[in-house]
Amino acid sequence: MAFSRQASVVLLAVVAFFCAASYAEGVLFSTLPKQFIVTATLPDGGPITQVHTGQDNILVSWRLNTTVVSNATIAKVRAKLCFAKESQVLRAWRKTVDDLTKDKTCLYEISTVPFNAAAPNGTTNYYLPKSIPGAKYLVRVYGIDAAGNQVGFGQTSPDRVANTFTVIPISGRHASIDVAVGVFSVFSVGSLFTFFILENIYLKRKKAV
């Protein structure tokens, strides 16, 4: 009796621990100052309308916004590819949440570079990997402090509606996959009917004997 009581107390403690562990909060996006001005262009400097994954590059540049004053010291600058609002519709796995630890707006990292207050401007050349899905995107840059928390941001689109660009994905299909599908399907159906026919012939021959 006493043992089962102890066991249930321990079990409750374990469950409570797991429940409590989930309540840590992160930085809220709405509190971040707009410290950076960010532009994203094609490598030759022209505006992006659409780019292809697996072949094209984009050039991301940022500079400090002198009108916004912030006390936080930035240690690193992280550039990320973020979804435009229209690519989040009916797709809860890309949802925007103010708590940045739960936010799914920016799922793809472009680069992280150290920040130097003496030379605050930066650029990075981003080769679009084949794993990026097709959607409308913008580029957002975060200023990260030494503890790893976001302290400022900047993005290419003011409201994630205007000034977004389209990324065209790969389909994932090759000619070899198409051929293999055809061959295997024909083999499956063909061997089934061949077996039926041969067994019927065998049966008829057996009956005739």
Added chain:
Amino acid sequence: MDPHIDPLKIMVDGSGRVFEPPVMAPEFDLPVDSEHKAMICKVHSLARPHMLSFHLAWVSFFTCFLSTFAAPPLIPIIRDNLDLTKSDISQASIAAVSGSIMSRLIMGAVCDLIGPRYGSAFLIMIVAPAVFAMAIVNDAAGFLMCRFFIGFSLATFVSCEYWVSSMFSTRIVGTANGIAAGWGNLGGGATQIIMPLLFAFIRDSGHHPAFAAWRIAFFIPGCLHIVMGILVLFFGQDLPDGNYWQVNDGNHTFRDGFQQAMYYAITSPRTWVFFALYGYCFGVELTVDNIIAEYFYDRFDLNLTTAGTVAAVSGLMNIFSRPIGGYLSDKASRHSGMRGRLWYLWLVQSMGGFFCILLGKMTSLGAAICVMIIFSIFVQAACGATFGIVPFISRRSLGGVIGFTAAGGNLGSVLTQSLFFTSSTYHTEVGLVYMGIMIICVTLLCTVVYFPMWGGMFFSPKKNYTEEEYYVSEWNAQEQRQGLHISSLKFAINARSERRKEPRSEGVEPELDDPDRSGLSMFKSYPGPQIGAPSPVPPSVRSNALE
């Protein structure tokens, strides 16, 4: 007259159950009854024909479950490749389980006509092109079509149960069916581990982009379909004595036409209650197979392989939970007869609903996994418990009742997915809570189940109404004159085990006290749907008794 039945060889044991002793049949590795059906199930053996057919039956059902639920663990990749919305994904998931509503109904009749070996091999190999076609889909419509056609293969449940029922005798058929169905359902769990691992292997070792790797991964289930189809055709055997075309030359037991077989299933109200009930244990299991990997990936930020592993744990409980569900139903029956089975089913399925509500409320990963495991055990045990009762609903239309119940399972999955996991207005965790509430409400239908000879959860049986009257009344007077009802009669006598155990007093069951007289109940004729004077005892039967 079934030539295999020898009335004088019927024995009665102390519990009042009538059974036949094993017959001498040295050509078989296992002890067999008079129909050459095995009387034990040796799971580790491949003895032909019984155990080999048993393993072919459950492995082909496993393969179909594997391919039907191969897409869900890869949804996070597929939804990016094909640019799917939440409603596209859920419509495809619903399509995956809705195709087999009809195919399960039809498969019962197909097994009757051409045998379970041809039935399952045909289905597996015809569906294989749909599995391969997944590799070349480009949009939501193609994805939905593929999942729809692959879902047809879930009808192998019916051929698996039918095949196992043909190979194993009545005393062991419940356990054998429970093991075969449980291990087949494992496919839904195993696929959640296998597909992400295959995907990761192809992407990393094969150096393919993610959007190509998932397509290539679908070739594995497709090839398994072809391999199993060929194995079933070459090594499977419909009946212990041979295949249908060998045995079916007039000497075989009477077979109903499709409509006749369905009639006794459709007209029994109990069939419809279980049509609804099975939807809220098996249907819920199918729904969870469809949504749970994505739920863990999105809500708890796990990577694909980890989310798949966690989701697989739910399906893997099937190794023991469904067989134990059936076994405990049998134990409940030994204690309190059919009433015990009904209370047990109500309890287990309601607990499943309760833990479903709890699963939606869990906010941390560890707690969610624990609750998911307990939820899966109860839901799968409820499936096993359902099929502890289903064989008693009708004897003549057993295939029809199994087909209806199985179809109801899929319909329940379609309903729960449409109601709770399609709309974007609320999250998956809220859908789980609502689904749990609906499970508890629908499970209250157990209270409505009433067998006239055994009663229900709250009601007593009709006075003096026997099992023989219930089962033999499915045959009309003319059919009884031909002796076609004999197997139902045998079953009815065996089914006396479902009575509530009352203290035995003198004269309560005089037939069982006198072994010689118990054989005589075989020769009474019972009025069927056409109420008329009982038909006379057929002379061939009477002369048999005197020998």
